Amino acid sequence: MNALRAIAVHCFTDILRSRILYSIVAYAAVVMLVAVLAGEWTLGEEVRLVTDLGLGAMLLFGLLLVLTRGAETISREVERKTVRVMLARPIERWHFVVGSYLGMAMVLLLLVAALLAVLVVALLPMGGSPSWTLAVASWGVFLELLMVAAVALLASNLSSPVLATLLTLLVVFAGHLATGLRAWMDGGADIEHLSPAERELAAAYQAGPLNVGLRLGYYVLPIVAHVNFKTEVANALPVPVMRLILGTAYALVYSGIMVLVATAVFRRRDVS
Amino acid sequence: MKTGMFAVRWAVVPVVLAVLLVTLDREATGWWPPRYTLERQVQASPAMLSMLSFGLRPLVADYLWIDAVQYFGHTLGRHVHDLVDGRIVERGLTGADVRVASRVFHLLIKRLLAVDPLFVRPPMLGAMFLMDPHADPALGMDILQTGARKNPGSWQLRLWNGFYSYALLRDKETARRELMAATACPGCPSYVADVRLLLETAPDTVLARVFWSRAYGEARTEEERVYLQQRLDELDEGIGGFGLEHRHEHEHHDHDEAHVAPVR
Amino acid sequence: MVTFEDVKKTYPGGLERRAVRALNGITFTVEPGEVVAYVGPNGAGKTTSINILLGLLRPSSGRVTVGGHLPTEASTRARIGYLPERPYFYEQLSAVEFLRLCGKLSGLEARRIAQRTDELLDRLALSEARHRRLRHFSRGMLQRIGLAQALLHDPDLLVLDEPMSGLDPIGRQLVREMLGEAKTRGKTVLYSSHILADAELVADRAAVLVGGELKALASLGELRAVSGDRLELVLGPTPRVTREEIAQRWPEGRAVGNDWALSVDEGSLQLIITQAISRGARIVQVLRPQAPLEETLIRLMRQSTEKGGNA
Ligand SMILES: Nc1ncnc2c1ncn2[C@@H]1O[C@H](COP(=O)(O)OP(=O)(O)OP(=O)(O)O)[C@@H](O)[C@H]1O
Ligand SMILES: [Mg+2]
Numbered sequence: 001m002n003a004l005r006a007i008a009v010h011c012f013t014d015i016l017r018s019r020i021l022y023s024i025v026a027y028a029a030v031v032m033l034v035a036v037l038a039g040e041w042t043l044g045e046e047v048r049l050v051t052d053l054g055l056g057a058m059l060l061f062g063l064l065l066v067l068t069r070g071a072e073t074i075s076r077e078v079e080r081k082t083v084r085v086m087l088a089r090p091i092e093r094w095h096f097v098v099g100s101y102l103g104m105a106m107v108l109l110l111l112v113a114a115l116l117a118v119l120v121v122a123l124l125p126m127g128g129s130p131s132w133t134l135a136v137a138s139w140g141v142f143l144e145l146l147m148v149a150a151v152a153l154l155a156s157n158l159s160s161p162v163l164a165t166l167l168t169l170l171v172v173f174a175g176h177l178a179t180g181l182r183a184w185m186d187g188g189a190d191i192e193h194l195s196p197a198e199r200e201l202a203a204a205y206q207a208g209p210l211n212v213g214l215r216l217g218y219y220v221l222p223i224v225a226h227v228n229f230k231t232e233v234a235n236a237l238p239v240p241v242m243r244l245i246l247g248t249a250y251a252l253v254y255s256g257i258m259v260l261v262a263t264a265v266f267r268r269r270d271v272s
Numbered sequence: 273m274k275t276g277m278f279a280v281r282w283a284v285v286p287v288v289l290a291v292l293l294v295t296l297d298r299e300a301t302g303w304w305p306p307r308y309t310l311e312r313q314v315q316a317s318p319a320m321l322s323m324l325s326f327g328l329r330p331l332v333a334d335y336l337w338i339d340a341v342q343y344f345g346h347t348l349g350r351h352v353h354d355l356v357d358g359r360i361v362e363r364g365l366t367g368a369d370v371r372v373a374s375r376v377f378h379l380l381i382k383r384l385l386a387v388d389p390l391f392v393r394p395p396m397l398g399a400m401f402l403m404d405p406h407a408d409p410a411l412g413m414d415i416l417q418t419g420a421r422k423n424p425g426s427w428q429l430r431l432w433n434g435f436y437s438y439a440l441l442r443d444k445e446t447a448r449r450e451l452m453a454a455t456a457c458p459g460c461p462s463y464v465a466d467v468r469l470l471l472e473t474a475p476d477t478v479l480a481r482v483f484w485s486r487a488y489g490e491a492r493t494e495e496e497r498v499y500l501q502q503r504l505d506e507l508d509e510g511i512g513g514f515g516l517e518h519r520h521e522h523e524h525h526d527h528d529e530a531h532v533a534p535v536r
Numbered sequence: 537m538v539t540f541e542d543v544k545k546t547y548p549g550g551l552e553r554r555a556v557r558a559l560n561g562i563t564f565t566v567e568p569g570e571v572v573a574y575v576g577p578n579g580a581g582k583t584t585s586i587n588i589l590l591g592l593l594r595p596s597s598g599r600v601t602v603g604g605h606l607p608t609e610a611s612t613r614a615r616i617g618y619l620p621e622r623p624y625f626y627e628q629l630s631a632v633e634f635l636r637l638c639g640k641l642s643g644l645e646a647r648r649i650a651q652r653t654d655e656l657l658d659r660l661a662l663s664e665a666r667h668r669r670l671r672h673f674s675r676g677m678l679q680r681i682g683l684a685q686a687l688l689h690d691p692d693l694l695v696l697d698e699p700m701s702g703l704d705p706i707g708r709q710l711v712r713e714m715l716g717e718a719k720t721r722g723k724t725v726l727y728s729s730h731i732l733a734d735a736e737l738v739a740d741r742a743a744v745l746v747g748g749e750l751k752a753l754a755s756l757g758e759l760r761a762v763s764g765d766r767l768e769l770v771l772g773p774t775p776r777v778t779r780e781e782i783a784q785r786w787p788e789g790r791a792v793g794n795d796w797a798l799s800v801d802e803g804s805l806q807l808i809i810t811q812a813i814s815r816g817a818r819i820v821q822v823l824r825p826q827a828p829l830e831e832t833l834i835r836l837m838r839q840s841t842e843k844g845g846n847a
Contacts, residue, residue, distance in 0.1 A: 006640035010626075017628050041338045044492030045393050049338075052331040059327070081624040085685060088590045089641040090614035144327070173326070180323030195317045224327055234330030235390040237425075270594060272587045 003091040004099050011103025015069050020111065023061045028118045030057055035122045047128035052234050054119035055137055061115065062108055062145040063172070070152035071168050072161035073100045074262075078271050079160075087271060094263040097153070101259050104149045112142040133233045136244060143227040143251035148172050150258035151222060157262045157269075171221060178217050179225035181205075226250045311372070318386035325387075333388030340380040340394065347373035348407055349495070365406075374408035377401070381415045385422055392426050395419025399432060400499055409440055420450070430454035431464055435483055438471060447471060481507055537693055537724040538566040538589065543598035545584050545748075558584040560748035561598065566726050568692075571719050572753075573739035574728035577837050581748040582728040583621050586697050589726075590618050602693060614642065617691035621698055623678040627671035631662055631681055634670060635688060642689040649688070656684040660710065675702040683711065694718055696727035700734055712738050732833060746837050759832050767805055768823050769798045769812075776816030785815065795820050 031054050038046035074097070077083035086096055116138040120130045151171050155164035205211055227247040232239045325332040347365060365373055381398040384391065395415045402412030413436060420429040434450030437443045451468040454460055463486050470479045484507070488500040542561045549555035558581045566572045574582050587593040589600050591607035605612040625634055632653055639649030657663050660680040665673065670681065679702045686694060694715075700708050708731070715738045718725055729735050735742060736756055744752040744759075752759065771786075772795045773779045782796045783789065786808075789798040800808055809819060 002643060003641050006637060010637055014626070014628060041341065042334070043337075043341050043393070043397055043495060045334070045337065048330070048393075049334045052328065052334050056328045056331045081620065081622065082626055084587075084590075084592055084620045085618070085625060085638065086641060087592055088613060088616065088618040088620075089638065090610040090612075090643065091641055092610050176326050177323060179327075180319075180325075195320075198317055198319060228327045230328060230330050231388065231390060234333070234388070235392065237390065268594075271592050272584070 003089075003095045004102070007086070007091070007095055007099025008102035008106065011073070011100045012106045015065070015103065015107045016110075018069065020065065020107065023064065024111070024114050024118065027057050027061055027115050028122075031119060031122045035126060038126075047123060047126050048234050050123060050126065051119070051128065051134065052230065054115070054122070055141060055230050055233065058112060058115045058119070058138065058141050059144065062111060062141065063148060065107070065111065066104070066145055066149045066152050067165050067168060070104050070149045071156050071164040073104065073153055074156040074266065075159065075161050075164060076156075078269075081272075083271050093267050097157075097263045097266050098259060101149065101153050101262075104153075105146055108142060108145045108149065112138050112145070131233070131236070133229065133236070133239055136239050137229040137233040139244075140227040140229040140247065143248060144222075144224045146255050147175075147222040147224060147227075147251050147258075150255035150262075154258050154262040154265070157265045172224070174217065175221040175224050178214060178221050179223055181214060182218070222254055223250075311376070318383045321383075322387045329388050330391070333384050333391050333394075336380065336384040336387060337391070337394050340377060340384060340398065343373075343380060344377055344401055348377060348401060348404075370407060374402055374411050378408070378411040378415060382418060385415070385418055389419075389422035390426075392419070392423065392428050395423075396428055396432055397496065399436070400496065403436065403440070404499065412436070413440060424453070425457055427454040427457035427460035427464065430457060431460075431467070434471075435467070439476075439480070444471070477507060537568040537570075537603060538726060539601045540564050540585065540589075541598050541600070543585065543588060543595045543600055545581070545588060545593065546596045558748055559588075559595070562745065562748070562750045563598075564743055564750055564753050566724060568724050569719070569722050570741065571715060571725040571739050572727075573732075573735035573742045574726060574745065575730070575732060575735060575742055575833055576728075576745035576751075580745045582745055583697055585745070586618075586621075586695055586726075586728065589695055590616065614689075615692045617686035617689065617694045619682045619686040619694075619696040619699055623675075623682040623702075625670050625678065625681065625685075628669060630667045630669055631657060631673075631684075632666050634681065635685060638685040638688055644689055652688050652690075653684075656687055659714075660684055661706075676704060676707055679703055680707065683714070687714070692723055694723060694725045694727070696725070698729055699727055700729055700731050708734060742833075744833060744836055751836055766799055766801055768821075769800050769805065769808060770820040770822075771796050771798065771812050772818040772820040774816050774818050782812075782815075782817055785811075 031050060034053050035046070035050045038049045042049050074083075077086075077100075083096070087093065116135065119138075120134070123130065148168060152164065152168040155167040155171075158164070159167065205214070227250070229239045229244070229247075231237075321332055321336075322329045348370070350365070377398065381394050384394050395418065399412040399416040399419075401407060402415070403409045416429065416433045416436060420426070420433040423429055430450045431454045434447040434454060437450060438447035448468070448471060451464065451471060454464050455468065463482075467479070467483055467486070470482055474482075480503070484500050484503045488497060488504065491497045491500060540562050542563050543559055544561050545557075545559040547556040547558055562581075562585060574586075576582055584593065585600075588595050589602070589607060591613060600607060602612050602616065607613060607616075626637070629637065635653045635656070636646075636649055639646075639652065644652070653666075657666050660683060662677060662680055662684070665677060670678065673681065679699070683696075683699060686696065699711050699715075703711065712734060715725055715727070719738070719740075727739075739756060741753060741755050742759060743750060770792060771782050771789075773782065779791070779794060779796055783791070786796070786798050789796050791797075798808065805822070809822075812819065
């Protein structure tokens with residue numbers, strides 16, 4: 001346990017040192033700028049716009065961090081050979097994998113919390129009262145980032161940093177797309193709004209293999225929609241507690257499985 | 273001293289570049305500042321937009337809302353001051369232009385609703401703008417109904433839908449039902465119940481005055497207040513009950529619904 | 537203490553890489569309390585076998601045990617101090633932070649870590665730089681901090697991959713001293729080195745690895761004896777003959793001051809002396825040199841590669 005904590009803390013400080021602070025400043029700048037301009041544009045929806053944008057930017061900055069640092073957790077250490085001094089010590093290999101992940105998770109939690117604080121500060125003078133839903137939505141962003149980080153961890157275990165970044169991005173995008181596709185094609189979206197080409201695609205989907213593929217993908221991909229509470233915040237609606245609990249459980253289980261697979265892969269690996 | 277010069281030299285580069293790009297772009301495409309034309313080429317369908325939104329559907333809806341507001345501001349909401357026979361007159365769009373602009377604006381709001389059906393303000397304000405005697409109340413009614421159908425939990429949409437159903441379409445049954453439903457929605461203020469009672473008993477002018485002044489009190493932006501003030505002024509001047517119906521009657525026959533329907 | 541049992545390692549090939557057989561079945565044992573120098577030419581497989589010993593690599597077949605346990609068990613590694621071949625450490629950490637991390641991973645208490653850190657940094661002349669980031673360390677300083685982390689938890693077995701590389705003479709002297717100390721305290725040491733003069737000074741035995749095979753594992757005395765059948769004959773110039781003329785006749789020798797030294801085997805000594813005298817040269821000296829380990833090993837390596845080439 002001590003070793004696990006030491007590695008997690010090491011990874012945590014390691015990532016913190018890589019100028020993550022700048023991204024918080026950049027975030028604050030974006031949010032403040034929009035907050036100043038928003039009134040002009042939105043006819044009374046500036047609180048909503050700043051909230052949506054704030055959450056979107058939170059996700060973006062988190063993703064940037066995960067894609068740049070998370071997707072190279074393992075491969076970078078192996079390539080730079082820094083991992084040798086760790087693994088030569090009396091720790092298990094899974095300590096290293098899980099510790100790296102926990103370090104990343106701690107950074108993400110800190111980042112999301114910090115950005116949420118900035119967002120609340122930006123919203124206050126606009127008359128936006130900080131609501132629980134905003135905190136819940138930020139928690140959702142954190143959970144999403146957690147899942148992406150788990151995917152990135154596995155990817156970084158399988159390939160080089162650049163490839164791992166691409167792979168992670170692809171998987172995350174597919175995860176987003178899967179929800180939209182399914183809703184769209186299962187008729188969740190208004191058919192009247194589909195273009196002819198899209199209607200054809202929907203028909204093809206309902207006919208066969210795409211359908212099966214998507215359903216399969218639903219179990220493999222991170223279905224981040226389960227932890228997406230942004231619509232609720234935007235429209236000042238409450239998030240059902242059950243949805244929150246189930247979403248959280250889903251994200252944790254998914255991430256857990258990914259980390260587990262990453263551990264199994266890393267256990268068999270030659271690092272020299 | 274040295275670093276100062278260095279900074280200046282490097283600051284010049286982006287400035288020159290920006291000026292150059294803006295000039296070129298204005299020549300080529302005219303996207304800066306945005307040049308709003310009446311016609312709109314709409315590319316991605318809302319289904320596609322929300323699918324590609326990376327889970328940020330509300331943000332995409334915000335963008336569509338800003339875009340719609342901008343469009344409105346440059347077309348229907350735009351009043352040009354002109355000098356005619358030595359007098360200053362205010363001129364907006366006229367005739368066919370109004371119809372085109374109304375339909376495009378209506379389309380923009382419908383697209384938005386397909387992306388985020390729970391967004392209350394666009395159908396509410398959008399309807400309000402289209403209800404303006406200078407625009408197209410039938411289309412306003414349409415987005416209000418669409419909005420209320422997609423977001424049945426919103427008391428605002430129910431209230432406005434009910435109110436306009438009565439004021440515009442003289443459909444007392446729908447109005448009663450919608451106001452009833454509105455009072456059952458979470459967060460509904462108590463005056464809605466009063467409006468419902470007034471609907472049964474009071475003359476139009478009283479109902480209208482209560483409704484408009486309540487709405488005025490809740491208005492968040494200058495644009496809303498201007499519109500509502502106009503309604504209240506009309507009441508003061510004794511024009512009609514709601515300041516809408518004559519316009520609607522007049523418009524109704526030369527406006528066929530099929531025109532509105534094929535919206536993507 | 538350390539046992540290699542027919543360890544083979546093949547690095548798997550890929551699309552555009554060929555598989556590399558790095559170890560071809562090596563078997564040897566390092567006894568407790570012994571200092572063994574691991575020598576061999578570049579690419580012989582020293583680092584590969586050391587990495588297997590640490591559990592960083594898996595052998596393709598065979599096995600390595602430390603005190604009877606597999607290195608893949610964490611508890612086995614608790615007894616090993618390891619210096620990697622190239623000292624790539626977390627460069628954003630300071631010396632002290634790095635050692636603290638290492639100590640924690642070895643399960644040491646904070647106070648013990650602090651104490652050992654002070655001792656080792658002092659010993660390795662890094663006290664000045666204790667709060668400097670490793671990024672700003674010179675090559676030799678990194679080597680020193682690598683040694684510090686290897687020694688931090690006072691392990692029973694030290695596995696050092698080229699501990700002398702990058703060090704200045706004082707540093708090398710220091711390492712020799714530390715190895716000597718470790719030996720007197722009953723620690724086992726396995727270290728690879730290309731600097732055989734150092735190996736001669738500290739090691740009990742040397743394991744010679746060439747081309748993934750163990751060529752010799754013997755005490756240094758035994759290794760030197762292998763080279764015993766050659767003699768050195770030193771010829772000097774006289775008024776009758778200059779050194780250049782001597783050198784022309786026996787070009788395979790080398791100049792020693794004014795004289796010319798030849799390496800000859802015992803059988804031909806008599807003949808060459810006779811020839812030299814008849815040409816007017818002076819016999820300065822005939823001696824049986826204690827061949828330096830370096831020469832012995834070079835010969836061992838050459839033999840093997842030639843054999844390997846013929847086979
Ligand atoms: N990761 C790897 N993949 C493929 N081949 C490798 C790998 N690492 C080492 N080799 C090959 O294995 C052989 C042994 O290498 P190793 O590093 O063990 O040699 P060494 O004895 O330590 O050499 P040196 O004295 O130069 O350090 C070499 O032919 C090398 O090219
Ligand atoms: Mg080596």
